[in-house]
Amino acid sequence: MRNELHWRSKITVKTETRSIAIRKLSLADIPEMLMVEKLAWPDSKQQFSKENFKSQLRIFSNGCFGIYVDGKLAGMLNGLILSKSVFFKKDYSWYSLTDNGNFKSHNGKGKIFFVGSLSVNPAYQGLGLGKLLLEKAKSFVISNRLESVMLGSRIPDYKKFKSRYTPIQYLNKYKKHELSDWLLRFYENAKFKPKSVIPNYFYDPDSSNAGVLMIWDNKDSK
Numbered sequence: 001m002r003n004e005l006h007w008r009s010k011i012t013v014k015t016e017t018r019s020i021a022i023r024k025l026s027l028a029d030i031p032e033m034l035m036v037e038k039l040a041w042p043d044s045k046q047q048f049s050k051e052n053f054k055s056q057l058r059i060f061s062n063g064c065f066g067i068y069v070d071g072k073l074a075g076m077l078n079g080l081i082l083s084k085s086v087f088f089k090k091d092y093s094w095y096s097l098t099d100n101g102n103f104k105s106h107n108g109k110g111k112i113f114f115v116g117s118l119s120v121n122p123a124y125q126g127l128g129l130g131k132l133l134l135e136k137a138k139s140f141v142i143s144n145r146l147e148s149v150m151l152g153s154r155i156p157d158y159k160k161f162k163s164r165y166t167p168i169q170y171l172n173k174y175k176k177h178e179l180s181d182w183l184l185r186f187y188e189n190a191k192f193k194p195k196s197v198i199p200n201y202f203y204d205p206d207s208s209n210a211g212v213l214m215i216w217d218n219k220d221s222k
């Protein structure tokens, strides 16, 4: 793996200029990571634990990035490398792909950078930090000559339609622009493409536990 360079920039929010930096996370960051995690994921069944973070950082800290606003951790993207073949299995889930969030499923010979979690502290949401973290994942894939970034998106707006459509029908309607889902749109704005529904992907009542496999292909960057 090549050494990831730190990335720095500035954004202006309501006339205040804030300094933004993305850097690799390390074990010393765990207390701050837990704070962001609890705020971004209020339901404790969806949160990474201290043990999860420890394991992730021991196994593959190269795939864990924090975004800092004026020196404070505001969000993070935690990923691991997987081989394509794990996506050919019929019944995979977030739990099997990420080894229940511990990342022991990481396979350094694989070609897919899989985003196990993307979280921004609600106090900093809507500033473009989530998008910057996705850009970081893409540049990680480019600099390490991997094939793609993949992730399973929740479908939070499905809750309004669940009495009418199955998740597959919902995704088909979304693709035909017959309904909208803010999180799928967020990923599409970052040039990820929705592929297919993953039933029983991740505990998320709004999504009826379904996820949508989203892919950004490195070849599309050329």
Ligand SMILES: CC(C)(COP(=O)(O)OP(=O)(O)OC[C@H]1O[C@@H](n2cnc3c(N)ncnc32)[C@H](O)[C@@H]1OP(=O)(O)O)[C@@H](O)C(=O)NCCC(=O)NCCS
Residues within 6 Å of the ligand: 040, 041, 118, 119, 120, 121, 124, 125, 126, 127, 128, 129, 130, 131, 132, 152, 153, 154, 182, 183, 186, 189
């Ligand atoms: C998803 C998440 C990481 C986005 O982070 P962010 O820093 O707010 O992302 P950005 O500012 O780059 O873009 C967010 C976009 O989503 C929109 N958005 C955010 N929350 C929304 C909501 N509840 N309803 C509708 N739109 C929403 C914003 O308006 C913005 O759209 P725009 O670019 O057209 O203005 C953040 O909302 C989060 O941490 N959510 C909780 C955890 C989660 O769901 N993670 C993703 C799991 S698949």
